[in-house]
Structure formats: C-alpha cells, structure tokens
Amino acid sequence: MARVVQDTKLAKREHRLRLEARKKPYWMTLNEGEHLGYYRGARVGKWVARYRRAGAGANYQETTIAEADDSADADGTVILNFKQAQEAARGWFLSLEKNAGRRRGAYTVSDALDDYLHGFQGKDVANTRRRIEAIVRPQMGHHEVAALTTQIVHDWLIGLASAPARLRTAKGASQNVRMTADTDEARRSRRSSANRILTILKAALNRAYRDGTVGADDAWRRVKPFAKADAPRLRYLTxxxxxxxxxxxxxxxxxxxxxxxxxxxxxxxxxxxxxxxxxxxxxxxxxxxxxxxxxxxxxxxxxxxxxxxxxxxxxxxxxxxxxxxxxxxxxxxxxxxxxxxxxxxxxxxxxxxxxxxxxxxxxxxxxxxxxxxxxxxxxxxxxxxxxxxxxxxxxxxxxxxxxxxVAGLGIVEASNVARLEPARQP
Missing domain, CATH: 1.10.443.10 (Intergrase catalytic core)
Known part of the structure; x- marks a missing residue:
C-alpha cells in the first residue's frame, strides 16, 4: 500500500474548514501528473482528483471522488477521510492506461464530460464548459455511467429545477443566488434552465454511447425535459x-x-x-x-x-x-x-x-x-x-x-380620452 502523502492544509478536518470557499479545488501532488484535490464549497466539501500522463502535454482529466468528512464521519464509500481519499485517487489513477492515457475500468460521468469537451465542435464552448464545471460535474461526475438509472438522472433534474437561480459571483466567493417568489413564471424559468443543463449531460452521455464506451442509453434517454418550460418570451419595447x-x-x-x-x-x-x-x-x-x-x-x-x-x-x-x-x-x-x-x-x-x-x-x-x-x-x-x-x-x-x-356588438361605449402619440426626439 502506498504511503500517505501529508499536507497540512488538507489532512485534518479542522484545517480544511478554515479554507476559503472557492470554485477551484485546493490541490496537492501525489506523484508526477497525479493530484488529489479538495473542493471547498459553501455547503459541502468534496475530494477530487486529476491526472495527466507525464510528458504528454495534454489537458488534465478530472473526476470527483467522494464527499469529504467535514461534517460527518467517513463511511469509506460516500464520505471519505484524507487517507481514504488518497487511496481512492490512486485507484482512479490505476484505472488509466499509462501508455496511452486512456481509461479502463469504471467509466464515470466525469470521464464522459471530459471526452465530450475534448471533441466539442460548437461555438459556445466557454459557456458549455462553465456549466459543466459549475453544475454537472460536481453533482453527477462521480456516478459510474454503467450504473446510472433513470431515477438518478430524474432526481438530479428535479433538484436543478428546485434550486434558486445562480448569479454572477466574484472569484473565490460563495455562490450568489437569486431568491424569487414561487410564481408560475419563476418555476417555468428554473425548469427551462434545468432543461438546458440536462441537454449538456445527455449530449456527453450520448457521445459515450455512440463511441461504444457504454453499452446502453436507456437510463438518460427515458428522462424527459420539463414540458412547456421554454415558452417564448414576448417582451419587447415600444x-x-x-x-x-x-x-x-x-x-x-x-x-x-x-x-x-x-x-x-x-x-x-x-x-x-x-x-x-x-x-x-x-x-x-x-x-x-x-x-x-x-x-x-x-x-x-x-x-x-x-x-x-x-x-x-x-x-x-x-x-x-x-x-x-x-x-x-x-x-x-x-x-x-x-x-x-x-x-x-x-x-x-x-x-x-x-x-x-x-x-x-x-x-x-x-x-x-x-x-x-x-x-x-x-x-x-x-x-x-x-x-x-x-x-x-x-x-x-x-x-x-x-x-x-366580426364587426363588434355595440356593447362598449366610445371613450372621449384622447390618445397622445409620443413626440419623436431629434
């Protein structure tokens, strides 16, 4: 068993809780091209890992490992302590073929997202990447694609639609959100946003299915977007x-x-x-x-x-x-x-x-x-x-x-109020 690499910021729970919440993880090196990271969110901390084959010059492959034991004791599966996180990260590194940088073993949603971004041909790559890194990967990246169920994807979609809208947030600060009244329009808007995020997840998983990386697409194909959520906005100015x-x-x-x-x-x-x-x-x-x-x-x-x-x-x-x-x-x-x-x-x-x-x-x-x-x-x-x-x-x-x-019924009296047209400005 590999030795535990020590890091004063990440090793102990009380030290991690002092770290500032931010979008980017706090990284530590385990080996060349192999890093364990700790994502300090506003509500929860997570262990993440990244890998890049030595000398390849390629982008890092990243994955979410599990939740950190910040507020609950580690159970060895869903919640991991510092030592367990290192072991899990090394297990993921071993699942990568070192001679070609290709994955073997468990293929996760995070892996599918990496492959999707690598071959992305659309013009809106910056927005797509931002939504993946901010929403899709943290919440769904740890799932093994072969183990996905319709219920998992559906529950995730419901959660997206129930969460408040995200607002622009300064780098390193806690995520700002817009709290709005629970109106029909607010629900439609959040469902519309959830549908767009679902489209990104499905696109990544469909690519993996077409490439033959996974054998079935039933789990996400059966999840339908919210109906009537994308009604056109009729707002325009006079x-x-x-x-x-x-x-x-x-x-x-x-x-x-x-x-x-x-x-x-x-x-x-x-x-x-x-x-x-x-x-x-x-x-x-x-x-x-x-x-x-x-x-x-x-x-x-x-x-x-x-x-x-x-x-x-x-x-x-x-x-x-x-x-x-x-x-x-x-x-x-x-x-x-x-x-x-x-x-x-x-x-x-x-x-x-x-x-x-x-x-x-x-x-x-x-x-x-x-x-x-x-x-x-x-x-x-x-x-x-x-x-x-x-x-x-x-x-x-x-x-x-x-x-x-239809000429009318003669049931409305004519108004004597003069309508004034706005004066045109020079």
Missing part, C-alpha cells in the same frame, strides 16, 4: 420605451444598447465587433462569430450607419467598435448591471439585453416585414424560430379576416 431606456443608460454602455436596438445583434456579437467589420460603402456590419457559427451581414439604415460611423472614426482596423471605458472588451454578464440601473431610471419593467434583440425583430414584424426577411435579418437558422416569436405581431390574412368579419 419605440417610446426604447428611447427612454437609451437615454437612461450610462454613457459608457449606451452605444452598445443603441447598436442592439438598431441591428438585432446579440450582446456577444456586438462586444467582439472590430472596426474592420463595418463597411460604410455597403452600409453593413459583418458578424464573424455568431451563435450559429455562421458569419452573416447586418444591414443598417441611416441611424445605424451614423452610430457606427461615430463609433469607428479615427480607430485602427483591429480596434473594438464598442470597448469598455478601459479599452477592453465587454465580458459575459457585464451588461446586467448597466441595464438594470437604466430600467430603474427609465421606470421600465426589468429588461434583459436579449429583449433589445426581440425589440428589433418586433419592429420589423409590426411594420409588415415578411417572416423570411426577419429570419434572415436576425440570423435564425430556421424560420420556425422566427414564427414562434414574431408571427403574432405580423400582419396576416387570418387577423385581417377576423377583424373584418
């Missing part, structure tokens, strides 16, 4: 609301809000735009990196051209069109606080950045633009997505026929 929001937005962030309203582009697409992507002659903006992975052009009208001319004048071709005040790129979630503050100042209901994109699509639909053109303008891969969100706003034969055929 022209007056869009002007109020723009005027109330901090000047540093205002140009990117204006660009969203005038182009329908996503936040990430606008944040990475460079001066070279704006073509004054053709009055277009070229989105090189999109959610669908297919570059596309955005067609500008006069106000949009003016905005981009102001944002690009005097800049180098590789400079950002909409930089932060410090010159760096706006990062994920940086839009949340400026928009929230602007909504309060403008006395508007909470409005997300994606609602600005919906506003662009809604303005086209309300002006009678064909669905096919709206789909092209927004970069939708399938017109069904466009119809789902904007068909009810478009002029249609059905709507015109109903309004013509």
């Amino acid at each position: 022209d007056d609301e869009a002007r109020r929001l723009t005027n109330a937005t901090d000047r540093a962030f205002r140009p990117i809000v204006q660009a969203a309203l005038l182009t329908g582009a996503r936040y990430s697409e606008l944040a990475r735009l460079e001066v070279r992507d704006f073509d004054r002659q053709s009055q277009t903006v070229w989105l090189r990196e999109t959610k669908a992975g297919t570059p596309r052009a955005v067609y500008l009208e006069g106000e949009g051209v003016e905005l981009f001319e102001q944002a690009t004048v005097g800049k180098e071709a590789d400079a950002l069109v909409f930089p932060r005040p410090d010159g760096k790129k706006w990062g994920p979630s940086h839009q949340a606080r400026p928009l929230a503050a602007a909504c309060v100042a403008a006395k508007l209901a909470p409005t997300g950045f994606h609602d600005l994109r919906r506003t662009y699509g809604a303005r086209l639909a309300l002006r009678g633009v064909p669905i096919a053109v709206i789909a092209e303008a927004l970069g939708h891969a399938d017109e069904r997505i466009t119809r789902r969100h904007y068909a009810h706003l478009s002029k249609s034969y059905v709507a015109d026929t109903v309004r013509t055929a």
Whole structure:
C-alpha cells in the first residue's frame, strides 16, 4: 500500500474548514501528473482528483471522488477521510492506461464530460464548459455511467429545477443566488434552465454511447425535459420605451444598447465587433462569430450607419467598435448591471439585453416585414424560430379576416380620452 502523502492544509478536518470557499479545488501532488484535490464549497466539501500522463502535454482529466468528512464521519464509500481519499485517487489513477492515457475500468460521468469537451465542435464552448464545471460535474461526475438509472438522472433534474437561480459571483466567493417568489413564471424559468443543463449531460452521455464506451442509453434517454418550460418570451419595447431606456443608460454602455436596438445583434456579437467589420460603402456590419457559427451581414439604415460611423472614426482596423471605458472588451454578464440601473431610471419593467434583440425583430414584424426577411435579418437558422416569436405581431390574412368579419356588438361605449402619440426626439 502506498504511503500517505501529508499536507497540512488538507489532512485534518479542522484545517480544511478554515479554507476559503472557492470554485477551484485546493490541490496537492501525489506523484508526477497525479493530484488529489479538495473542493471547498459553501455547503459541502468534496475530494477530487486529476491526472495527466507525464510528458504528454495534454489537458488534465478530472473526476470527483467522494464527499469529504467535514461534517460527518467517513463511511469509506460516500464520505471519505484524507487517507481514504488518497487511496481512492490512486485507484482512479490505476484505472488509466499509462501508455496511452486512456481509461479502463469504471467509466464515470466525469470521464464522459471530459471526452465530450475534448471533441466539442460548437461555438459556445466557454459557456458549455462553465456549466459543466459549475453544475454537472460536481453533482453527477462521480456516478459510474454503467450504473446510472433513470431515477438518478430524474432526481438530479428535479433538484436543478428546485434550486434558486445562480448569479454572477466574484472569484473565490460563495455562490450568489437569486431568491424569487414561487410564481408560475419563476418555476417555468428554473425548469427551462434545468432543461438546458440536462441537454449538456445527455449530449456527453450520448457521445459515450455512440463511441461504444457504454453499452446502453436507456437510463438518460427515458428522462424527459420539463414540458412547456421554454415558452417564448414576448417582451419587447415600444419605440417610446426604447428611447427612454437609451437615454437612461450610462454613457459608457449606451452605444452598445443603441447598436442592439438598431441591428438585432446579440450582446456577444456586438462586444467582439472590430472596426474592420463595418463597411460604410455597403452600409453593413459583418458578424464573424455568431451563435450559429455562421458569419452573416447586418444591414443598417441611416441611424445605424451614423452610430457606427461615430463609433469607428479615427480607430485602427483591429480596434473594438464598442470597448469598455478601459479599452477592453465587454465580458459575459457585464451588461446586467448597466441595464438594470437604466430600467430603474427609465421606470421600465426589468429588461434583459436579449429583449433589445426581440425589440428589433418586433419592429420589423409590426411594420409588415415578411417572416423570411426577419429570419434572415436576425440570423435564425430556421424560420420556425422566427414564427414562434414574431408571427403574432405580423400582419396576416387570418387577423385581417377576423377583424373584418366580426364587426363588434355595440356593447362598449366610445371613450372621449384622447390618445397622445409620443413626440419623436431629434
């Protein structure tokens, strides 16, 4: 039996409990390329391990071993002490073929996630990895894939939908969450989020099944996502609301809000735009990196051209069109606080950045633009997505026929209140 490697921070329970809770584990070396780690969460501590074949230059393979004996005595299986965690980690190292770095023996969900990320072809790899490391791996990584049952996966999905929404959290701090009232919309939103996480887990396990690493897919195939959880959000701004929001937005962030309203582009697409992507002659903006992975052009009208001319004048071709005040790129979630503050100042209901994109699509639909053109303008891969969100706003034969055929009953008296149209701002 291998000797127990000592580490003053991790060996004793009382020492581990003094460590700061953070997203990354505290690591100690057992051998070259072999490490035992302790993840100090806000509520529970866990033993993890990572392995990299010496000299291979590849990424580490990581797995969750078991829960640490921080608040309960070790049972040798689910809860392990420091010595038991080292033995379990070495057992996992031995299950890796040292000559090729391939796994043998028990194949865990964590292994499946590693294989999935290694071959990931989508554009949203950063978000996918973040969700895997923050949610999927800590909660499901220790399960052996062959031993998964439908009940295990289903219970995990229910737990996701019952947990409060996670909020942006400073590095090393305890996870922030959003506590909301238990309303129908709140439950729908959490179920929708749980469905997206389930999709990632299923994708990783399906890859393992297709590769022949596991022999059956019944356990997760039988778990269905929550029904009717992804109803389209119909929130869009009127022209007056869009002007109020723009005027109330901090000047540093205002140009990117204006660009969203005038182009329908996503936040990430606008944040990475460079001066070279704006073509004054053709009055277009070229989105090189999109959610669908297919570059596309955005067609500008006069106000949009003016905005981009102001944002690009005097800049180098590789400079950002909409930089932060410090010159760096706006990062994920940086839009949340400026928009929230602007909504309060403008006395508007909470409005997300994606609602600005919906506003662009809604303005086209309300002006009678064909669905096919709206789909092209927004970069939708399938017109069904466009119809789902904007068909009810478009002029249609059905709507015109109903309004013509049903002339009313004469049961509502006409109002003498004059409706004032908002004045257009110069």
